[in-house]
Amino acid sequence: MATSPIGAGRPKTRGIVLNLIRAARTISRIELATRSGLTPATITQVVRELMEHGLVVEVGRGASTGGKPPTLLQLNPLARYAVGVLVERNTCVIVVVDLTGRQVARTAFPGTALMPPDQALPLLASRVNALLGTAGVDRDRVLGVGLATYGPQDRRAGVLLTHAPTAEWFEYPIAPRLSAVLGLPVLLDNDAAAAAFGEHWLGAVEPRTYGCLYMASGIGGGVVVDGEVYRGRSSNGVAIGHITVDPDGRACDCGNYGCLELYAGPHAVIEYAMAADGLGQRLGLDPAGVDVMGQFRRVATAASAGDPAAKRLIERSARHLGTAAVTMTSLFDLDLIVLAGPSFAVAAAIYQSVIEAEVQRRTFSRRAHPMRVVTSVSGSDAAAVGGAVLVLQSELACLELG
Amino acid sequence: MATSPIGAGRPKTRGIVLNLIRAARTISRIELATRSGLTPATITQVVRELMEHGLVVEVGRGASTGGKPPTLLQLNPLARYAVGVLVERNTCVIVVVDLTGRQVARTAFPGTALMPPDQALPLLASRVNALLGTAGVDRDRVLGVGLATYGPQDRRAGVLLTHAPTAEWFEYPIAPRLSAVLGLPVLLDNDAAAAAFGEHWLGAVEPRTYGCLYMASGIGGGVVVDGEVYRGRSSNGVAIGHITVDPDGRACDCGNYGCLELYAGPHAVIEYAMAADGLGQRLGLDPAGVDVMGQFRRVATAASAGDPAAKRLIERSARHLGTAAVTMTSLFDLDLIVLAGPSFAVAAAIYQSVIEAEVQRRTFSRRAHPMRVVTSVSGSDAAAVGGAVLVLQSELACLELG
Numbered sequence: 001m002a003t004s005p006i007g008a009g010r011p012k013t014r015g016i017v018l019n020l021i022r023a024a025r026t027i028s029r030i031e032l033a034t035r036s037g038l039t040p041a042t043i044t045q046v047v048r049e050l051m052e053h054g055l056v057v058e059v060g061r062g063a064s065t066g067g068k069p070p071t072l073l074q075l076n077p078l079a080r081y082a083v084g085v086l087v088e089r090n091t092c093v094i095v096v097v098d099l100t101g102r103q104v105a106r107t108a109f110p111g112t113a114l115m116p117p118d119q120a121l122p123l124l125a126s127r128v129n130a131l132l133g134t135a136g137v138d139r140d141r142v143l144g145v146g147l148a149t150y151g152p153q154d155r156r157a158g159v160l161l162t163h164a165p166t167a168e169w170f171e172y173p174i175a176p177r178l179s180a181v182l183g184l185p186v187l188l189d190n191d192a193a194a195a196a197f198g199e200h201w202l203g204a205v206e207p208r209t210y211g212c213l214y215m216a217s218g219i220g221g222g223v224v225v226d227g228e229v230y231r232g233r234s235s236n237g238v239a240i241g242h243i244t245v246d247p248d249g250r251a252c253d254c255g256n257y258g259c260l261e262l263y264a265g266p267h268a269v270i271e272y273a274m275a276a277d278g279l280g281q282r283l284g285l286d287p288a289g290v291d292v293m294g295q296f297r298r299v300a301t302a303a304s305a306g307d308p309a310a311k312r313l314i315e316r317s318a319r320h321l322g323t324a325a326v327t328m329t330s331l332f333d334l335d336l337i338v339l340a341g342p343s344f345a346v347a348a349a350i351y352q353s354v355i356e357a358e359v360q361r362r363t364f365s366r367r368a369h370p371m372r373v374v375t376s377v378s379g380s381d382a383a384a385v386g387g388a389v390l391v392l393q394s395e396l397a398c399l400e401l402g
Numbered sequence: 403m404a405t406s407p408i409g410a411g412r413p414k415t416r417g418i419v420l421n422l423i424r425a426a427r428t429i430s431r432i433e434l435a436t437r438s439g440l441t442p443a444t445i446t447q448v449v450r451e452l453m454e455h456g457l458v459v460e461v462g463r464g465a466s467t468g469g470k471p472p473t474l475l476q477l478n479p480l481a482r483y484a485v486g487v488l489v490e491r492n493t494c495v496i497v498v499v500d501l502t503g504r505q506v507a508r509t510a511f512p513g514t515a516l517m518p519p520d521q522a523l524p525l526l527a528s529r530v531n532a533l534l535g536t537a538g539v540d541r542d543r544v545l546g547v548g549l550a551t552y553g554p555q556d557r558r559a560g561v562l563l564t565h566a567p568t569a570e571w572f573e574y575p576i577a578p579r580l581s582a583v584l585g586l587p588v589l590l591d592n593d594a595a596a597a598a599f600g601e602h603w604l605g606a607v608e609p610r611t612y613g614c615l616y617m618a619s620g621i622g623g624g625v626v627v628d629g630e631v632y633r634g635r636s637s638n639g640v641a642i643g644h645i646t647v648d649p650d651g652r653a654c655d656c657g658n659y660g661c662l663e664l665y666a667g668p669h670a671v672i673e674y675a676m677a678a679d680g681l682g683q684r685l686g687l688d689p690a691g692v693d694v695m696g697q698f699r700r701v702a703t704a705a706s707a708g709d710p711a712a713k714r715l716i717e718r719s720a721r722h723l724g725t726a727a728v729t730m731t732s733l734f735d736l737d738l739i740v741l742a743g744p745s746f747a748v749a750a751a752i753y754q755s756v757i758e759a760e761v762q763r764r765t766f767s768r769r770a771h772p773m774r775v776v777t778s779v780s781g782s783d784a785a786a787v788g789g790a791v792l793v794l795q796s797e798l799a800c801l802e803l804g
Binding site for chain 1: 554555556563609611623627632633634635636637638639640641642644645646647648649656657658659722725728729730732733734735736737763764765766767768769770771
């Protein structure tokens with residue numbers, strides 16, 4: 001429905017126009033009117049306003065459709081920024097992205113999750129501030145911080161609902177506290193959901209409905225439906241790491257049993273490697289060691305280099321993930337799964353080919369559409385980048401101009 | 403956003419008003435304006451039009467809020483009808499519902515799916531016509547037919563994509579052909595999706611996001627998100643009967659292996675009963691017999707009556723369904739599962755209590771919200787009623803008035 005120019009200055013109208021410019025990369029005013037359903041007069045007014053505030057710039061002329069070639073618009077990447085923070089058990093990653101979602105700064109350091117919150121938060125905040133300083137980003141241009149982490153959470157309240165890794169984090173209001181320390185809005189979200197969303201927003205995947213398998217030290221999932229994160233009742237969905245793959249399996253910390261994570265995750269692979277003849281010793285593994293991801297990387301590296309024993313273990317992990325991926329594609333009716341997160345990075349080719357073969361062969365809806373599995377464009381940083389991009393989406397949708 | 407009276411006669415505006423009246427059962431014009439965001443003038447005009455066409459009637463006055471008590475409106479149940487047809491392997495059910503979704507006529511007869519389509523369709527059509535005749539429903543008032551059935555399908559084209567039960571049904575354009583024979587619009591949909599949708603539309607469940615486990619001779623699932631059926635890429639989602647519950651399990655006809663249906667479905671229960679000491683003989687079962695549902699009903703009846711051997715088998719089926727239900731609640735983040743379809747009808751109490759215990763104990767998001775399992779208000783007929791109700795939703799959303 002066309003909206004009168006009276007509504008032009010409304011934050012939501014601005015959000016619609018900004019999102020269309022972002023998705024198109026470059027676009028003319030006429031095309032903006034066509035795609036938005038807004039009147040040319042409204043578009044002219046909104047674009048003028050966005051240009052005055054430096055959010056949109058003119059970048060030359062497009063192809064003529066008869067008359068004068070239309071002027072093309074694009075986002076000014078340096079007009080606004082967002083920060084993404086991934087809090088993992090053993091690692092933190094912080095990224096700064098510009099208005100188009102492009103990464104302009106990054107840092108990673110050993111995890112804060114094993115510290116009590118009162119110690120972890122000031123450390124996280126100082127790292128965010130330091131990164132913004134290094135990147136030379138004006139704080140006034142930072143829209144906010146997207147905090148991506150695992151486990152059940154109350155996303156709206158910004159509160160963690162997990163006892164892992166320590167009991168002190170349970171019911172901890174991490175988002176409001178970090179926001180108070182930083183003086184910036186903080187959005188809490190699931191790491192896998194963030195990773196999933198980033199993929200589409202950055203233009204890496206074509207269909208607007210797809211799933212994401214996310215593997216770091218644990219395993220998570222995210223689903224994007226028609227360009228938006230699938231939320232369910234409480235934004236705690238797609239908990240693919242905690243579905244039962246072995247009905248006779250052992251109890252998991254999550255309360256379920258026989259969970260995927262216990263069979264396919266980095267910790268399981270290290271345990272299998274210790275049990276495999278000589279492999280654990282050969283790779284210098286220690287299942288009691290803190291650096292789970294580093295040890296897993298050694299197995300994945302050996303597998304990629306062709307070590308038969310290591311390859312068998314990664315393939316076994318991949319087959320379990322393949323079965324879970326089939327459950328995901330059959331339940332959500334997906335035709336695309338993106339593999340994201342640091343634990344898919346090293347042996348990506350093995351994981352991609354095994355999981356793709358399983359979903360192509362076993363998915364219920366495979367006769368209705370072809371099935372594909374791809375690796376994330378953001379790789380190991382997918383959750384941090386996704387966290388930052390979720391801030392862009394949320395803040396641009398109803399941007400207030402000063 | 404308020405719409406000007408110029409748009410009052412638009413089919414979509416009418417659809418919004420009709421749906422609000424339906425959901426509220428009785429409602430005043432003022433309340434309609436508040437809930438729709440439309441102007442009082444638009445509401446007055448749309449309601450006048452709907453009353454002139456007999457779709458809406460005045461039914462007395464509500465409570466005063468100061469001035470004259472407002473006149474209440476409700477749908478005229480007899481103004482329009484919809485037909486729901488469930489095609490199962492061994493059974494067909496046809497229902498006629500009025501504009502409010504209330505069942506006004508029903509018939510059931512042995513299934514047509516084992517016949518070739520050219521024989522089955524005229525039979526189905528004649529049964530629909532006979533039922534409309536018996537119920538005294540004027541064909542001009544029938545909005546259409548909702549055809550609910552299992553298996554992968556191309557919902558938009560109305561084409562089946564399953565080889566079961568016979569190869570002749572694969573790629574058969576069942577909806578357009580039945581529509582041509584009947585002279586009525588025919589909507590094809592998944593049986594479990596239809597059953598899920600009917601539950602909310604009929605006002606039986608409060609939350610607008612929930613799941614449905616549907617069990618007839620096979621097992622299916624449906625999810626409703628914010629009042630709409632979850633569709634995914636091709637409306638073939640929530641195929642819960644065909645997710646792997648045993649990774650070492652045998653191949654299923656669907657192409658996957660170790661599928662839930664092979665462990666928890668009626669056929670599996672009959673097989674287990676034959677293997678159990680004397681139970682199969684005692685209940686007169688025959689695994690090669692055609693009437694799977696009838697035989698399963700005998701086991702379920704014995705279990706409900708307290709037969710320990712039969713009860714063990716139904717509980718075993720329920721535990722497998724419980725594990726699958728946990729996968730569904732953990733992936734879709736649901737707090738409510740509805741059990742629907744004929745195979746839950748007899749031993750409903752056993753299934754409900756076992757499945758509820760599993761989802762309460764094992765769902766990933768259980769700390770974020772309580773979890774419940776209930777039985778469908780439409781019971782065995784849920785898919786047929788849901789098929790009819792999907793027609794009401796679809797046709798009322800953009801109703802053309804003559």
